[in-house]
Amino acid sequence: MTHPVSPNTVLANALHHAEDVLTPRILATPPQRIVLVVGTQINGAPHIGTSLVQSLAFAMAARLRDRFGIPTEVLFSALDNAPYELTTDPVSGHRYQRAYAQALGHEALTDLVTALYQPLFTALSRHLGIPHRVETYSQQQAGEHFRRTWLRLLPRLDAARWWLAPSTGTPHVRVPCPQPGCGWAEKDAERTRVQLTDREAAQVAAVCLHHGPYQATIAPAEGAYLDLATLYRNLVKELALSNPHGTLHVMVKGGDWVFGSHLVDEALQAVGLIRGQLPARLFCPQVVTDTGAKLSKSLIREGRASLPEGAAGWMLDTRQWPGTVAEYAEQLLAMTDTLLSDPRHFFRSYSAAEIGRMMTAPAPRSVPAP
Numbered sequence: 001m002t003h004p005v006s007p008n009t010v011l012a013n014a015l016h017h018a019e020d021v022l023t024p025r026i027l028a029t030p031p032q033r034i035v036l037v038v039g040t041q042i043n044g045a046p047h048i049g050t051s052l053v054q055s056l057a058f059a060m061a062a063r064l065r066d067r068f069g070i071p072t073e074v075l076f077s078a079l080d081n082a083p084y085e086l087t088t089d090p091v092s093g094h095r096y097q098r099a100y101a102q103a104l105g106h107e108a109l110t111d112l113v114t115a116l117y118q119p120l121f122t123a124l125s126r127h128l129g130i131p132h133r134v135e136t137y138s139q140q141q142a143g144e145h146f147r148r149t150w151l152r153l154l155p156r157l158d159a160a161r162w163w164l165a166p167s168t169g170t171p172h173v174r175v176p177c178p179q180p181g182c183g184w185a186e187k188d189a190e191r192t193r194v195q196l197t198d199r200e201a202a203q204v205a206a207v208c209l210h211h212g213p214y215q216a217t218i219a220p221a222e223g224a225y226l227d228l229a230t231l232y233r234n235l236v237k238e239l240a241l242s243n244p245h246g247t248l249h250v251m252v253k254g255g256d257w258v259f260g261s262h263l264v265d266e267a268l269q270a271v272g273l274i275r276g277q278l279p280a281r282l283f284c285p286q287v288v289t290d291t292g293a294k295l296s297k298s299l300i301r302e303g304r305a306s307l308p309e310g311a312a313g314w315m316l317d318t319r320q321w322p323g324t325v326a327e328y329a330e331q332l333l334a335m336t337d338t339l340l341s342d343p344r345h346f347f348r349s350y351s352a353a354e355i356g357r358m359m360t361a362p363a364p365r366s367v368p369a370p
């Protein structure tokens with residue numbers, strides 16, 4: 001594969017290898033284990049940007065393991081709280097959403113994740129010898145530690161709320177209507193009220209567009225489905241990981257998160273974490289169009305953007321890749337080798353055409369077969 005030509009940057013100039021960006025954290029508190037956490041919204045077929053971040057999480061895990069001799073693994077967080085359908089309440093004018101978790105139910109959702117993501121993860125995992133786990137947001141929010149973390153955060157939320165919602169100061173909690181077969185929730189939580197009833201439980205009052213007012217309890221081991229706005233959810237997730245017992249968690253995200261992550265970092269510190277307790281972050285290259293905007297499947301689907309020149313259909317729906325999943329994984333890993341071969345190639349964005357060129361270049365890999 002012919003390597004891309006990448007300009008020097010301040011960060012690239014400071015590093016010999018892309019993974020060195022994590023070295024200070026690893027040396028400051030040498031962990032016994034490193035977990036690379038990569039989250040993906042479950043909303044239709046994955047696109048190339050998703051596959052790129054996921055394969056880079058595995059490739060980076062392998063590099064960190066080889067470099068520091070520390071066991072590494074990948075945790076895939078399947079965000080099934082992504083909206084499945086949206087509607088507007090004709091009475092209040094408020095927007096309502098029904099998430100994948102409520103619309104599809106547990107079994108169909110498991111089937112969806114198994115069909116769309118598991119084959120690629122299994123291939124990447126085997127190629128690199130990196131173990132991985134898949135966790136849905138439904139499982140995560142049901143976990144006692146996550147719910148306890150949220151309950152303990154509530155009395156301190158005032159300190160963080162403007163970081164989580166800089167325009168309104170109100171970070172949103174969504175508790176879907178519990179009526180059988182319903183599951184709608186106010187998207188912007190206009191009429192949702194949260195009250196801590198004791199140290200171990202909160203009462204949430206909300207209004208369903210079909211069933212009117214309802215109440216739900218959130219307790220550590222039981223109670224309603226707890227959905228939170230993105231930054232708020234990240235705060236709780238990362239707080240829950242901040243007492244790690246020898247584990248370093250690395251949040252692996254697309255480059256577009258650079259602009260939002262500092263709000264989460266400030267929120268974490270506002271509720272009492274010190275810098276050394278914040279999770280490590282790894283921002284991966286973004287796939288962009290000719291205008292420099294993130295390649296967006298939804299914008300193209302809505303007809304508000306066109307497929308950029310040099311991009312192929314499989315980039316928006318990786319199931320259309322003209323080959324097997326094993327071949328797709330091999331091409332992705334060959335590309336991650338290139339991107340990780342020089343910090344200049346890693347800390348930058350790539351046009352869809354350039355990604356297409358690298359993904360279709362003949363690239364025999366020098367890794368041993370599983």
Ligand SMILES: [Zn+2]
Nearest residue numbers: 177182208211
């Ligand atoms: Zn309802």
